[in-house]
Amino acid sequence: MNEKKAMQAARRRSLTFTLVRGAAAIGIALLVAAVLIFVSADGDRLAHTGEALRQLLIGPLFRSNGSINVKNICDVLAAMIPTIFTGLATCVMFSANQFNLGAEGGIMLGAFVSALFAVYVPLPAGVLPVVAVLAAAAAVSVMMLIPAVLKAKLGVSEMVNSLMLNYVVMYLIKYLLNTHLADKTKGQIQSYPFQEQARIAPLIDNGSMLTWGFVIALIFVVLTSLFMYRTRWGYGIRMIGINQDFARYSGMNVAAIVILSQVLGGALAGIGGGVEMLGRYSAYSWNALPGYGWTGITVAILAGNNPAFVPLAAFFMAYLNKGCLLMSTYCGVPSQLIDILQAVIFVFFAAKQFLAKYRQRLVVKGAQEELAAQKAAAAEAAAETAEGSVK
Amino acid sequence: MLQLIFNTDFFFSILRITAPILFATLGAVVGEKAGVSNIGLEGTMMVSALFGSLTTYWSGSWAVGLVVALFCGVLVSLLMGFFAFNLKTDIILTGIAVNMIGSGGTLFLVKVITQQTEGKALASTTSLITAAHQIPSWNIPLIKDIPILGPILSGHCILTYVAFLLVFLTWVLLYRTPLGLNIRSVGENPNAASSVGVSVLKIKYIAIGFSGLMAGFGGAFMSMYYSMGWSLDMVAGRGFIALAAQAMGAGEPVGSMLSALVFGFAQAFSIKVSSKGIDSNLVTPIPYLVTILGLVAFALVLRHRVKKQHSASALEKTAK
Amino acid sequence: MAEEYVVQMKGITKVYPNGIAANQDVDFNVRKGEIHALMGENGAGKSTLMKMLFGLEQPTSGEIWVNGEKVNLSSPAVAISKGIGMVHQHFMLVPSLTVAENMVLGMVPKKSGLFIDQKKAVEITEEYSRKFNLEVDPNAKVMDIPVGMKQKVEILKALVRGAKILILDEPTAVLTTQETTELFRELVNLKNQGYTLIFISHKLNEIMEITDRMTILRGGKSMGVHETKDVTAEEISRLMVGRDVVLKVQKDKAQPGDEVLRVRDLEYVNEWGKKMLDKVSFSLRRGEILGIAGVEGNGQKELVDMLFHLNVPNAGTATVNGENILGVSQRKIREKGVSLVPEDRMLYGIAGAASIQENMIADRCGSKRLNKGPMFDMKSIHAEVDQLIQDYTVLCKSGSQRVDNLSGGNIQKVVVAREFSNNPCLIIADQPTRGIDVGATEFIRKKLVELSRAGVAVLLVSADLNEVMELSDSLMVMCGGRIAAYFEDTSELSDEVMGEYMLGLKRQTPEEVRRVCHE
Incomplete structure (x- = not known):
């Protein structure tokens, strides 16, 4: 009984610590944001900063008249779709201690490959999006094989290689988009429009881009969690x-697992690219790395590399991002503030x-409580044996 | 075709292109010697490039801009050190954070500082920096008159010479000074260093500060000479290529310089080729591909050496 | 009388961030010019206490006084400035630097105000080497010199920094008997010159031989201070472990069966070109415990590494039940029924941040009984792990507890539970009881005997002479990468005979050694 209590106490302490720490980190980030906004504002700086922070913090939730802004909330949820996938991808790779930073190029490649399918492959509705997204997953898995195999077999840094691959992928896509695949009738560089049956349908029809992709993303959160904690x-x-x-030493095939983790990360990033592309766009037009890979890393870190917490972290980042966009629209603060906050x-x-000192205090307190409990238990036991011997 | 490409201009451009990579590479070399993997070189260069070009514009003097660029490089890397060493954030993650600030964060700053708010990603300082602000070049007396070698070696930006001079100075620092001895021992056995009262923390700060200084040079070179102004993602992976050059050079200053030259060559080549009418999107990735191939080649050589040691021939050597 | 103490530690308590209380209210006083032993089993808190005296750790509460002055030892630099030096168990040397460079690290002589003065560094080294009669080669790289010399460099390093109080952390652990004798002579010499020595050890005979007084720690608490001449070895032993140590292991006579492990002409040259294994051949049969004794660094570690593919030999063969195991993946080796209790349990034996459960299933995570289709069968996993925890008396709150929160002995029990429970035909036990408490030691030794009598072949590598002589049915001695001797029966062996073979004073003929091949 005592042991159980001690365990619970330990869990409670660690939860308290995690919450306090998270709040402190966010608080510091907001403080930095406030200072940056204050310094950059004109006129009545204080009022301006206040208004900007208001937009950042509650802008995504409420309209100016105080009513709840469903459209904005849907935007935030929609924005989670790609970062949930890159977050999951990063979770898997970082869990294996593989610092592969290729989710950025991966999601771009995934989006591009699924776009090709959506434009050129004549398949019926229902089948086409699935095939397109699977093809994206396969393509990015193959891309990730390069850093993965080189790391597993030759010990070459997967980090540097994946970064280099991001650039290679980006330029090759730009080349293909500029030349062979461009829709010359359009003013901007983009592919021909997707076939209608390729699109992933919206979940709510309010122009928010909140598609079934969101549900798919949540399903993958569950699948990835099960995979990480319930399979060999x-x-x-x-x-x-x-x-x-x-x-x-325990007999695991380390090289194979190193490769598996990165290929799987690649597949997740690829699916993310496909789902995002077919849900949000009607033609392919990305000609630079989209940044979702980096946000995915932040999401994974916030989630402590645990897939189950990825949606929460992705929501947080998407919310902040939306807040930054609103702040930029209404208060003229550049939206890239999000990168600094992040x-x-x-x-x-x-x-x-x-906050290690704070944790140390908690731990010491815990150890003292435990010692006291032990002493009490020992005294009790001694009393019992004494009693027993008397009898 | 070959003659069109391989002329003195071409070799001149190799040195010019190598210089910023070399600065960052030396930063990586000293960092790694102290056991500090600074993957934030990329972002640090971006920050230095931005503030270097801005101060140059405000002050009208490239020297002031350079000093500020160096200062920013050191400041950013010391901040990185604070998180990595004092708060025990993984150094790789700290580097990633610096790179986030280096891309989106610098764009935020440039918009705020210059009040340019047009468009999404168009803000830059290229309109601010003119030839008058550029870091000057130097025609070396005597050498400039030597045929072939003269046009290749002379007339470079003074920072290019500084970069190659720093290779030698870095070697001296590492192998001939007490500080270098401390840096190497901290990287190899930090417990040994701390047990004799060498402050591991201090040495690591010095090493990461040095790598920040180098990134500062690299950033200044980029925005105040190479590109004449700051623009988004202008460093374009040079900070990461430097990490590869460090690894390929086995972490030694001279070897890493040679690897940096290989990347300089690849990039000079791709620029030359694209100027001959081939789509730039096809040739721009060449240096990145060369980096991957270079790392693979280096790993293969290493593996060969290890295999040799395990072969039966190693037995014979000891038998004699 | 307080002023006679050069070191006073009062009421020291240390709680580590993981909640382990390594020292509880410990008092520790050292007189000037004495050799003072700090004794206790591994995990008793000796190292922690000394780390605090050397500024590597700070006490959670308590005071430290040096030479009658209250001090705050916030770093080794401060401790050094107070005249305290430490010779660590794991040498604090930089391998790629020379002896002289290591000597002056942190206080490098300069020339022209900027550069290293190599000549001066060598001179300083030679001067101290002569003065204290500790012979070293100033220009050799540390990675090329023998262990004994490394230790001398460590002692000189402390002296050159003006240490008057020297802490020696288990200095004899890595030395041969000869080197130990030499070290003791040097230590007494230092004492006679007025130096104060704190000597950490758990070897009774050494303590009795050279110390004046001793402080004994047990479970993080002080068990008092004693004059060495007033206590007997038995009394010390009781104070250290709280009961009489049972060294004898009860076991029936072995009945060796078929050959399991067959090693022939194994050779290995390490990365610095030193031959670590020289034509090593032996056979190990079912139901016997074959011990490998020897001073550390004579090829035992390399041999084990080869057998478990942690390294690759240059030549030779090794088979288990007729099948090759050299250069084969660990999974394949394990499939042939080989288990390894690794020497370095924190490196190979456990994944520290994972749970006890996750550590216990590492070698069998793919087995049918723990999986249902593609998923883990959590029920069977819990059942198996709970059973193992019970069978091996792992002291823990539950299987989901982090393994690195356990004590050393319990961590080793987790390792052993895994390695012993997967139906092995061959167990390689490399230093299976190093640094763990008596209870766990006894338990593991009993298990080894039990398994061998049930028909498992056991290869026991141990630097603990007592252990290897008591447990083994037959015994090999390794010296200089070769098998120097083989004893078919260990019951009649004496320490003296073993010592001669271990130190290379004697060597059996090739024919005598060849008997271990059972051909």
């Missing part, structure tokens, strides 16, 4: 992430020693 392969991925030497939250979240 996910287990292997987590073990090599914790201690690769141990995994090899970086600040990110480093504080990943900081092991951030």
Whole structure:
């Protein structure tokens, strides 16, 4: 009984700590934001900063008249779709201690490949989007094979290689889009329009782009969680992430798991690209890296590499991003403030020693409680035996 | 065709293109020697490039701009150090955060500072920097008159010479000074260093500060000479290529310089080729591909060496 | 009388961030010019206490006084400035630097105000080497010199920094008997010159031989201070472990069966070109425990590494039940029924941040009984792990507890539970009880005997002479990468005989050694 209580107390302490820490990280980021807005504002700086922060924090929720803004909320949910996927991809790869940063190029490639299918492959409704998204997953998996195999077989840094691949992928897509695939009738560089049956249908028809893709994303959250915590392969991925030497010694095929984690990450990023492209757009027009890969890394870090927390983290980032956009529209603060906010939250979240003194106090308190409990138990036991001997 | 490409201009451009990569590479070399993997070089260069070009515009003096660029590089990397060493954020993640600030964050700053709000990604400082602000070039007396070598070696931006001079200075720093001894021991066995009272923290800060200084040079070179002004994503992966050059050079200053030259060559080549009418989107990725191939080649050589050591021939050597 | 103490630690308590209380209200006083032993089993808190005295850790509460002055030892630099030096168990040397460079690290002599003065560094090294009669080669790279010399460099390093109080953390752990004798002579010499020495050890005979007084720690608490001449070895042993140590292991005579492990002419040259294994051949049969004794660094580690593909030999063969195991993946090796209790359990034995459960299923996570289709069968996993926890008396709250929150002995029990429970035909036990408490040690030794008597072949590698002589049915001694001796029966062996073979003073003829091949 005592043990159970101690366990619960320990869990409660660690939860308290996680919450306090998260709040502190976000608080610091908002403080940085406030300072930056204040410095950059004209006229009545204080009022301006206040208005900007209001837009950032509650803009996505309410209209100016105080009513709930369903459209904005749907926008936020829609914006989660790609970052849930890149977040999941990063979770899987980082869990294996593979610092593959290719989700950025991966989601672009996935979007591009599914767009090709959507434009050129004549398949019936219902089949085409599925095939297009699967093709995207396959294409990005193959792309990730390059850094993965090189890491597993030759020990080449997957980080540098995946970064280089991002650039290669981007330029090759730009080349193809500019030349062979361009719809010359359009003013901007883009592909021919998708076939109507390729589109992923909207969930709510209010122009928010909240499509069935959101549901697909949530399904993949569940699948990825189950994979990571309830299958031997996910287990292997987590073990090599914790201690690769141990995994090899235990008889796991480390090279295969290193490759698996990155290929799987690639597949998730590819699906994300496909779902986003077929849900939101009617023709392919990305000609630069979309940035979802980097946001995905932030999402994974906020989620502590646990897929189950990815939607929460993705929501948070999407909400902030929407807030930044509103702030830029209504208050003239450049929306790239999100990148600075993201970086600040990110480093504080990943900081092991951030508020460590506070945690140490909690731990010491816990240890003292435990010692006291032990002493009490020992005294009780001693009393009992004494009683027993008397009898 | 070959003659059109391989002329003195071409070799001149290799050195010019290598210089910013070389700065970042030296930063990576010293960082790694102290056990600090600075993948934030890319973002640090962006920040330095931005503030270097802005101060140059405000002050009208490239020297002031350069100093500010260096200062920013050191500041950013020390901040990185604070998170990585004091708050124990994974150094790789810290680097990623710096790179986020280096791309979107710098764009935010440039919009706020210059009040340019037109369009999404168009804000830049290219309109602010003119030839008068550019870091000057230097025609080396005597050498400039040597045929072939003269046009290749002379007339570079002074920072190009600084970059190659720094290769030698970095070597001296690492292998001939007490600080270098400390840096190497901190990287190899931090416990040994701290047990004799060398402050591991201080040495790591010095190493990451040095790599920030180098990134500052690289950033200044990019925005105040190479591209004449700051624009989004102008560093274009040079900070990452530097990491590859460091690895291929086995972490030694001279070897890493040679690898940096390989990348310089690849990029100079791709620029030349695209000027001959081939789609730039096809040739621009060449340096990135060369980086991957270079890392693979280096890994293969290493593996060959290891295999050799496990072969039976290693037995014979010891037998004699 | 307080002023006679050069070091006073008062009421020291240390709680680590993971909640482990390594020291609880410990008092520790050292007189000037004495050799003071700090004793206790591994995990008793000796190292933690000394880390605080050397500024590597800070006490959670308590005071430290040095030379009658209250000090705040916030870093080793501060400790050094107070005249405290430490010779660590794991050498604090930079392998790629020379002896002289290591000597002056952190206080490098300069020339022209900027550069390293190599000549001066060598001179300083030679001067101290002569003064204290500790012979070293200033220009050799540390990675090329023998262990004994590395230790001398460590001692000189402390002295050159003006240390008057020297902490020696298990200095004899890596030394041969000869080197130990030499070290003791040098230590007494230092004592006679007025230096104060704190000597950490858990070897009774060494303590009795050279120390004046001792402080004994047990479970993080002090068990008092004693004059060495006033206590007996038995008393110390009782204070250390709280009961009489049972060294004898009860076991029936072995009845060796068929050959399981067959090693022939194994050779290995390490990365610095040193021959670590030289034509090693032996056979191990069902139902026997074959011990490998030897001073550490004579090829035992390399041999084990080869057998479990943690390294690749240059030549030779090794088979288990007739099938090759060299250069074969660990999974294949395990499929042939080989288990390994690794020497370095924190590196190979466990994934620290994972749970006990996750650590226990590592070698069998793909087995049919723990999987239902593509998914884990969580019920069977819980059942199997709970059974193992019970069978191996792992002291924990539940299987979901993080394994690195356990004590050393319990961590090793997790490792052993996994390695012993998957129907092995061959167990390689590399230092299976190093650094763990007596209870766990006894448990693991009993299990090994039990398994061998049930028909498992056991290869026992241990630097603990007592363990290897008590447990083994037959015994090999490794020296200089070769099998120096083979004893078919260990019951009549004496320490003296073993020592001679271990130190290379004697060597059996090739024919005598060849008997271990059972051909």
